Amino acid sequence: MSAWLALTKKEFRLGFPVFITALILYAGMMVGAYFLGKQINHEEAIMMTAFTIVIALHVLFLVFYLYYTLSSERKRLHLWLHTPMSIAELLLSKLFTGIVFMAITFIVSLSVAAMFFNQHFDFFNEQTIFNIMGLSTITVFNGAIWLAVTFVFFWSIFLTFSQRINDFFSFILTFILFLIIGWIYSLILSIGFVETITTWGPINVGDILVGFEFGYMDNAFEANTLSETSIFYIGHFIRDLIVTIIMFFAACWMIDRKVEV
Amino acid sequence: MIKLTDVTKKYGTKTALEQVNLTLSKGKLIGLVGENGSGKSTTLKLIAGLNHPTNGEITVNGEKVTRKIASSVSYLSELDEYYRFFTVKDAIEFQASQFADFDMEKAYEIMKFMKLDPEKKLKHLSKGNRGRVKIVLTLGRNAPVVLMDEPFSGLDPMVRNSIVKGLISFVDLEKQLILITTHEVMEVENILDEIVAIKDGSIIAHDNVDDIRKENEQSIVDWMTEIYE
Numbered sequence: 001m002s003a004w005l006a007l008t009k010k011e012f013r014l015g016f017p018v019f020i021t022a023l024i025l026y027a028g029m030m031v032g033a034y035f036l037g038k039q040i041n042h043e044e045a046i047m048m049t050a051f052t053i054v055i056a057l058h059v060l061f062l063v064f065y066l067y068y069t070l071s072s073e074r075k076r077l078h079l080w081l082h083t084p085m086s087i088a089e090l091l092l093s094k095l096f097t098g099i100v101f102m103a104i105t106f107i108v109s110l111s112v113a114a115m116f117f118n119q120h121f122d123f124f125n126e127q128t129i130f131n132i133m134g135l136s137t138i139t140v141f142n143g144a145i146w147l148a149v150t151f152v153f154f155w156s157i158f159l160t161f162s163q164r165i166n167d168f169f170s171f172i173l174t175f176i177l178f179l180i181i182g183w184i185y186s187l188i189l190s191i192g193f194v195e196t197i198t199t200w201g202p203i204n205v206g207d208i209l210v211g212f213e214f215g216y217m218d219n220a221f222e223a224n225t226l227s228e229t230s231i232f233y234i235g236h237f238i239r240d241l242i243v244t245i246i247m248f249f250a251a252c253w254m255i256d257r258k259v260e261v
Numbered sequence: 262m263i264k265l266t267d268v269t270k271k272y273g274t275k276t277a278l279e280q281v282n283l284t285l286s287k288g289k290l291i292g293l294v295g296e297n298g299s300g301k302s303t304t305l306k307l308i309a310g311l312n313h314p315t316n317g318e319i320t321v322n323g324e325k326v327t328r329k330i331a332s333s334v335s336y337l338s339e340l341d342e343y344y345r346f347f348t349v350k351d352a353i354e355f356q357a358s359q360f361a362d363f364d365m366e367k368a369y370e371i372m373k374f375m376k377l378d379p380e381k382k383l384k385h386l387s388k389g390n391r392g393r394v395k396i397v398l399t400l401g402r403n404a405p406v407v408l409m410d411e412p413f414s415g416l417d418p419m420v421r422n423s424i425v426k427g428l429i430s431f432v433d434l435e436k437q438l439i440l441i442t443t444h445e446v447m448e449v450e451n452i453l454d455e456i457v458a459i460k461d462g463s464i465i466a467h468d469n470v471d472d473i474r475k476e477n478e479q480s481i482v483d484w485m486t487e488i489y490e
Contacts, residue, residue, distance in 0.1 A: 006358030013346050076342040081311055084332035127283075164273055229303055256328060261311040 004089055014072060018065045019101040026054045026109055026132040044120050051113040058106050058140045062148035065098040070155055078261045087252040091152060095145075102144060110136065113223055153247040154178055156254040161261055185243075201234030262287040262438050263308055263406060268317035270303050270462075276304040279462040281317070288418045290432065290439045290452055292470075294485060295459035301442040302339060304459065305408045308440070309336040321406055332361070333470065335404035337395050339411040339442075345384035349377050349394055356398045367400030371431050375424070389416045393424075407432070409441045413448065425449055450481040458488055 033050030037043035073080040080090065149225055154174055175182035188194055263285040270278040278300045285291055295301050306312040307319055310330040321334060343352065357363040372379060375393040383391060391416040397408060413421050425445075430451050432439055432447040443449055448477065450456075450470065458466040466488050473484045 003359050006355060014344065049342055071320055076340070076344075078306075078311060078336070078338040079343065081328060082309060082331050082336050084329050085359075217336065256314070260313065261306055 001078050003085065006049045007085070007090070008097060011069065011093050012100075015065055015069045015094070015097050015101060018068045022101070022105050022213070023108075026057070026105060029054055030109075030112065040152040043075075047116060047120075051109070051116065051184075054109050055106075055113065055136055055140065058102060058109070059104045060145040061105070062095070062098045063151045065101065066094060066148055066151055066155070068096055070152075074159070077259070080254075081259070081261060087255045091252065091255075095148060098148065099145070102141075106137070106140065107208065128251070146240065149244045149248050149249060149251075153251045155158070156167060156251040156259070161257040163258070198235040198239040199233050203232045203234065205230050205232060207212075262322055263440070264320045265304075265307075266318045266320075267318045268307065268314045268319060270307060270312065271315045272301075277312075277462055278307070280452075281462070281464055283464055283467065285438060285440065285457075287436065288434050289454040290429070290434065290455045291441070291455040291457060292411070292446070292449055292481075293440055293442045293457045293459060294444075294446055295336055295442075296489075297382065299459045300462040301459055302410050303462075304338065305410050305440065305442060308406070309334050309408055325372070333404055334406045334408060335360075335399050335402040337399040337407075337412055339414065341388060341391055341415070343383050343394070345392065345408040346382065348380055348382050349397075350379035352383060352394060352398060352402050353379075353401065356401060360402050360404070362403045363401050364403050365401075367403075367431065368397055371400055374427050375429075384459075389417050392416050396428070396472065402475075403433065403436070405437060406436055407439045411442055411444070412414045421445065422448055425452060428452070446485060453481070456481060456484075458485060460489065466473060 029050050033046045034043065037046035046055070057224070083090070110133060114133065117132075118129065154177070157177060158174040160168050161173050165173075189198075264281070265281050265283040268278055268281040268283075269276065279353070281300075281304070293301050293304060303312060306316055308321065308326065308328045308330075310328040315401050321330055324333075325328065344355075347355065352366050353365070357368070369379075375390075375397060377386075377390060377393055377397065383394060387392065392412070396409075396412055399407060413425065416424060425448050441449065441453075451481065453470045455467065455469055456473070457464060468484075470481060473479055473481060477484060479487070
């Protein structure tokens with residue numbers, strides 16, 4: 001465990017530039033939106049759009065983080081892979097640090113956004129803030145982790161190809177494979193039998209926030225939340241979780257058995 | 262201790278090693294010599310479990326080599342790549358955290374011998390000094406097998422000789438097997454016990470260094486010149 005913790009400490013240092021870049025980008029977007037909004041006299045609308053984009057951008061954070069850190073390791077595979085640790089431990093260390101960095105920028109962005117919304121929009125109350133925070137956290141982190149594992153899976157395929165052919169053709173082949181696998185996966189999901197065995201455990205969530213309604217009334221910016229009752233299925237969550245785990249361990253197997261230094 | 266049985270390694274259509282059979286026993290400092298592209302680095306990577314043989318089997322202490330052999334094999338790559346944000350001290354501490362057999366005291370002793378500043382960042386070191394750090398990190402481990410791929414390349418020729426001689430004091434030849442690839446044969450021949458010559462992916466000679474000197478009355482360089490002709 002102490003070896004993994006030391007490795008994770010190294011990962012924090014290796015991935016730190018991505019964290020700083022993301023922080024500067026998010027802060028830049030917010031500050032830019034603030035001054036732009038002031039200039040064109042639509043401060044609230046522009047800020048709200050900027051916050052929404054910043055929160056949504058977090059879905060891509062882990063993918064960029066892993067792209068950066070795995071590309072760095074690619075130059076020194078003789079160091080990264082020369083360890084008695086399993087590939088799963090190596091990758092989990094990267095995922096963990098990425099999630100921690102993402103959580104920090106996410107919490108900061110969400111807190112600033114919540115304070116701004118609270119000050120400027122009267123529809124905000126404790127319930128709405130809880131609703132938005134809870135929903136965006138689940139959606140963003142769920143999406144980011146799924147995308148990250150998908151990226152690691154296809155990165156390991158790319159790396160396997162690149163052992164034999166150059167990077168350009170490896171990328172093209174990996175992309176074609178990505179399209180084929182995505183198409184086959186959607187076909188499998190649409191099979192009635194698969195739908196039947198995965199659509200179970202419905203959870204009714206009332207008044208879930210699904211969006212905002214913007215408009216101008218008497219030259220003043222108006223915003224309201226849009227809510228509806230939705231049904232989530234535990235079966236779908238379990239299905240996605242199983243696929244994510246399979247992709248993760250398939251990536252580990254490829255890096256362990258097919259990737260060479 | 263290290264055994265390669267009918268090992269072939271191909272990269273696509275190119276054959277790097279062809280039906281190699283080699284047995285290396287512990288307690289020896291062995292030089293693996295050959296021209297560029299002869300298969301020296303591939304041999305070391307295969308033993309380190311970082312490459313996989315196309316055919317044949319490799320064992321270290323009777324254990325079939327996989328990537329996890331890293332727990333008993335210390336490997337120094339010819340590549341000049343490390344985590345550049347580390348200081349020398351960070352690099353030593355990181356290596357110590359990753360390998361149970363890492364001897365911190367020994368590593369600091371080698372570091373002092375190499376005249377390295379522990380507080381200096383690797384990105385600010387010269388190529389030669391980064392090479393010294395790699396030697397510290399590799400020899401700092403008390404692993405039964407130590408593989409060093411061109412450990413002296415980039416080192417200043419004026420200090421290379423003293424570093425080579427100093428290395429011997431940091432190796433426990435009772436317990437360790439050291440396999441070194443190098444082009445600086447003249448500088449290492451005095452510390453080698455055995456020499457393995459490789460050409461076009463095949464082992465063409467494997468001899469005891471003293472025997473070459475006494476029986477053939479040749480220096481290692483002359484011996485090499487003869488077998489490569």
